[in-house]
Amino acid sequence: MNSMRGLCAIRGNLAFAPAPGALTTIADGYILTRDGIVEGVFNRLPPHCQAEVINYGDSIITPAFTDMHLHAPQFPMLGLGMDLQLLDWLNVYTFPMEARFGNLEYAKTVYRQLAKELIRRGTTRVCAFSSLHREATHVLMEQLEKAGVTGYVGKVNMDRNSSPELMETTEESLAETRRFIQECNVYPHLKPIITPRFTPSCTDTLLEGLGKLAEEFPEVPIQSHLSENPDEIAWVRDLHPDCQEYWQTYHKFGLWKRGTIMAHCVHSSPEERAAMKEHGIWAVHCPDSNTNVASGIAPLRRMLEEGLQVGLGSDIAGGAKLSMPDVATEAIRVSKLRWLLSGKEEAFLTVREAFYLITTAGQAYFGAKPGFGQGEPLHAVVFNDSRFAYNPAITLEERLERILYLGDKATISAVYSAGRLVEI
Amino acid sequence: MNSMRGLCAIRGNLAFAPAPGALTTIADGYILTRDGIVEGVFNRLPPHCQAEVINYGDSIITPAFTDMHLHAPQFPMLGLGMDLQLLDWLNVYTFPMEARFGNLEYAKTVYRQLAKELIRRGTTRVCAFSSLHREATHVLMEQLEKAGVTGYVGKVNMDRNSSPELMETTEESLAETRRFIQECNVYPHLKPIITPRFTPSCTDTLLEGLGKLAEEFPEVPIQSHLSENPDEIAWVRDLHPDCQEYWQTYHKFGLWKRGTIMAHCVHSSPEERAAMKEHGIWAVHCPDSNTNVASGIAPLRRMLEEGLQVGLGSDIAGGAKLSMPDVATEAIRVSKLRWLLSGKEEAFLTVREAFYLITTAGQAYFGAKPGFGQGEPLHAVVFNDSRFAYNPAITLEERLERILYLGDKATISAVYSAGRLVEI
Numbered sequence: 050m051n052s053m054r055g056l057c058a059i060r061g062n063l064a065f066a067p068a069p070g071a072l073t074t075i076a077d078g079y080i081l082t083r084d085g086i087v088e089g090v091f092n093r094l095p096p097h098c099q100a101e102v103i104n105y106g107d108s109i110i111t112p113a114f115t116d117m118h119l120h121a122p123q124f125p126m127l128g129l130g131m132d133l134q135l136l137d138w139l140n141v142y143t144f145p146m147e148a149r150f151g152n153l154e155y156a157k158t159v160y161r162q163l164a165k166e167l168i169r170r171g172t173t174r175v176c177a178f179s180s181l182h183r184e185a186t187h188v189l190m191e192q193l194e195k196a197g198v199t200g201y202v203g204k205v206n207m208d209r210n211s212s213p214e215l216m217e218t219t220e221e222s223l224a225e226t227r228r229f230i231q232e233c234n235v236y237p238h239l240k241p242i243i244t245p246r247f248t249p250s251c252t253d254t255l256l257e258g259l260g261k262l263a264e265e266f267p268e269v270p271i272q273s274h275l276s277e278n279p280d281e282i283a284w285v286r287d288l289h290p291d292c293q294e295y296w297q298t299y300h301k302f303g304l305w306k307r308g309t310i311m312a313h314c315v316h317s318s319p320e321e322r323a324a325m326k327e328h329g330i331w332a333v334h335c336p337d338s339n340t341n342v343a344s345g346i347a348p349l350r351r352m353l354e355e356g357l358q359v360g361l362g363s364d365i366a367g368g369a370k371l372s373m374p375d376v377a378t379e380a381i382r383v384s385k386l387r388w389l390l391s392g393k394e395e396a397f398l399t400v401r402e403a404f405y406l407i408t409t410a411g412q413a414y415f416g417a418k419p420g421f422g423q424g425e426p427l428h429a430v431v432f433n434d435s436r437f438a439y440n441p442a443i444t445l446e447e448r449l450e451r452i453l454y455l456g457d458k459a460t461i462s463a464v465y466s467a468g469r470l471v472e473i
Numbered sequence: 474m475n476s477m478r479g480l481c482a483i484r485g486n487l488a489f490a491p492a493p494g495a496l497t498t499i500a501d502g503y504i505l506t507r508d509g510i511v512e513g514v515f516n517r518l519p520p521h522c523q524a525e526v527i528n529y530g531d532s533i534i535t536p537a538f539t540d541m542h543l544h545a546p547q548f549p550m551l552g553l554g555m556d557l558q559l560l561d562w563l564n565v566y567t568f569p570m571e572a573r574f575g576n577l578e579y580a581k582t583v584y585r586q587l588a589k590e591l592i593r594r595g596t597t598r599v600c601a602f603s604s605l606h607r608e609a610t611h612v613l614m615e616q617l618e619k620a621g622v623t624g625y626v627g628k629v630n631m632d633r634n635s636s637p638e639l640m641e642t643t644e645e646s647l648a649e650t651r652r653f654i655q656e657c658n659v660y661p662h663l664k665p666i667i668t669p670r671f672t673p674s675c676t677d678t679l680l681e682g683l684g685k686l687a688e689e690f691p692e693v694p695i696q697s698h699l700s701e702n703p704d705e706i707a708w709v710r711d712l713h714p715d716c717q718e719y720w721q722t723y724h725k726f727g728l729w730k731r732g733t734i735m736a737h738c739v740h741s742s743p744e745e746r747a748a749m750k751e752h753g754i755w756a757v758h759c760p761d762s763n764t765n766v767a768s769g770i771a772p773l774r775r776m777l778e779e780g781l782q783v784g785l786g787s788d789i790a791g792g793a794k795l796s797m798p799d800v801a802t803e804a805i806r807v808s809k810l811r812w813l814l815s816g817k818e819e820a821f822l823t824v825r826e827a828f829y830l831i832t833t834a835g836q837a838y839f840g841a842k843p844g845f846g847q848g849e850p851l852h853a854v855v856f857n858d859s860r861f862a863y864n865p866a867i868t869l870e871e872r873l874e875r876i877l878y879l880g881d882k883a884t885i886s887a888v889y890s891a892g893r894l895v896e897i
Contacts, residue, residue, distance in 0.1 A: 124862045128876075128878025129874055158863050162863060337806075438586050443553070
């Protein structure tokens with residue numbers, strides 16, 4: 050990891066999304082940084098600029114990607130169990146897999162691979178679920194720090210409806226979470242996040258306790274799942290007959306707060322979406338996962354039009370694609386099918402919008418400005434697309450589209466995370 | 474290219490699909506070949522066997538893949554123009570791109586890249602559309618031969634409704650096609666196929682002339698497009714008011730014969746599908762393309778249940794994925810959405826079925842037996858999945874599933890085509 054001391058000018062073809070549907074491209078541009086902090090983006094360097102130039106030639110440089118929902122311990126099952134649906138898939142594959150993370154050597158092997166692979170795919174910010182094991186969660190955070198991945202990591206809570214090998218008591222779950230949060234101050238680039246798996250996995254006492262923790266640690270946000278699958282929604286209704294809607298099961302325990310992240314929202318009602326908007330909840334759209342476990346196609350266009358805060362997530366290993374460009378193009382694919390199914394009412398996602406979602410939208414969750422934000426540590430990916438098929442008449446925007454669609458990790462030649470050049 | 478003289482035993486973990494939904498796996502098995510022709514598949518070598526053993530260790534060996542529908546000249550636009558729908562996409566991107574293939578140097582550059590990329594992705598059999606240029610079509614065939622790709626290639630016919638730079642007269646189109654067919658006897662592994670682009674691109678006189686050519690050269694099959702998009706179907710109805718259905722526009726000119734290939738069939742009526750079955754027509758399902766240009770989801774399950782002959786196609790560059798494992802998993806993805814939309818009536822495609830479609834089903838079009846057929850030249854792909862995430866408790870079938878889903882070309886370590894080890 051290279052810490053970029055002094056004044057550096059990173060040169061290449063810049064592309065970033067200042068707003069949804071907008072794209073700025075700067076051919077042969079420069080990102081000027083001082084000690085890894087962006088000073089500005091330029092067509093040409095200011096006169097007498099003494100910066101060391103790092104020249105990426107004809108490569109394309111974009112902001113690095115944000116993955117707003119992934120299950121780190123499911124990395125070894127990427128692309129497995131795809132003939133099963135959500136609840137079967139959890140019981141047959143997921144829970145036995147997560148149970149293995151009681152073994153810290155196993156955790157280290159898997160998490161080292163995952164952290165490297167995230168960086169190789171250009172993902173520098175994550176909101177990750179770990180397993181319920183506090184110690185293995187620290188192993189995950191150590192490996193992410195080492196590789197250069199930043200963001201939020203949560204020790205998962207579940208005290209019911211799991212398998213015998215993957216269960217904790219309510220007391221353990223709360224005590225371990227408190228201890229986990231208190232231990233996290235050792236990580237320069239990672240923070241804890243409160244992570245009830247989903248309502249069916251948590252007793253009321255646990256949810257209530259987590260709500261109190263969220264009150265005690267107001268800087269710690271919350272992440273969970275919401276309205277992914279009709280069977281799950283029916284189950285939640287059975288478990289909480291006092292709640293009309295799924296979201297209220299989080300709300301009544303103080304877990305529905307500004308900055309809370311809810312993955313999926315495939316079958317959220319208009320009222321549930323209104324409650325998300327009202328309370329400043331983030332929705333994470335995970336198109337590949339929603340298709341693979343046959344949950345459906347989330348109403349992304351409606352969410353965007355209603356003004357919800359939305360990011361994209363790989364949701365490995367329901368999702369089989371760790372690469373955010375792949376997730377972005379899957380979001381476009383399913384949006385086209387939804388467009389057809391809605392009688393062409395709900396416009397499909399454009400390439401520009403999808404790019405916005407995995408860059409500017411995702412980084413906004415971390416308080417970062419659009420594109421390469423001035424005064425902020427650099428997060429960037431350098432793409433060398435010279436090995437793609439010969440096509441001389443192609444614009445920068447088309448090259449970006451092709452990079453997103455063909456998205457081979459071999460195309461990524463350098464990654465910057467939090468103002469450092471990280472090893473790929 | 475290594476021609477595999479004498480007796481060779483290729484050793485590794487074998488996986489092939491003997492029938493739809495069936496999978497045979499042989500751990501540490503052998504494919505015995507003599508001069509590149511398969512003698513048999515074995516758990517262990519016959520006693521006193523003098524074969525030279527080519528040991529792929531713990532790798533997985535499957536039959537090589539068949540791509541039953543691709544547009545070779547669209548390779549440079551892979552992953553481009555994805556915000557457009559079929560007819561706009563044709564006019565803005567496709568026709569200008571195909572027009573460039575009047576330039577044989579350009580053709581050679583592009584087709585050399587395409588042919589290598591097909592092999593690197595494990596595709597050894599294709600049914601390909603070229604452009605309308607006879608000479609560039611020969612350039613394509615030369616490059617495919619050189620790289621080791623086998624199959625059918627067609628010079629495209631279109632004498633109306635194209636752009637000015639991509640048009641031929643009816644007479645030219647017929648004369649060039651006849652000449653093309655006659656010139657194709659120089660290729661050991663490639664054969665010509667009659668290729669009217671689709672009904673709207675061809676006058677009645679042209680279709681009639683092509684029907685006569687098909688009669689004159691009965692060994693030359695036919696490929697075209699069918700019922701991809703509702704606008705296209707309405708257009709065909711306007712052009713042929715005497716035809717109730719799209720398929721009849723091919724049938725009335727003698728282009729609807731046993732072995733004819735029809736790509737898409739997304740919106741084919743039950744009657745059209747019955748006509749396909751009755752006449753021995755092959756349907757090619759191109760899921761990624763159908764999603765990208767927003768055509769819809771083809772009723773694959775119905776086709777299979779009705780007993781149609783079905784293969785899969787990348788349909789580059791409507792499809793953005795050249796890799797047949799990627800196409801197979803996209804077929805699974807869209808089938809899951811169709812399953813949901815059909816009220817769970819039309820069962821989704823399983824991983825085994827998808828694998829069958831890109832191997833055994835596709836090779837059947839070429840008269841090859843299932844799996845590694847005895848007495849036939851070897852077509853095989855060797856996958857080294859050792860760089861995938863650490864997961865010690867995984868079966869051969871699960872490893873195959875993961876290979877299909879994660880499908881990175883770096884995983885392919887060797888490819889055999891038509892009894893030769895080809896360079897990747």
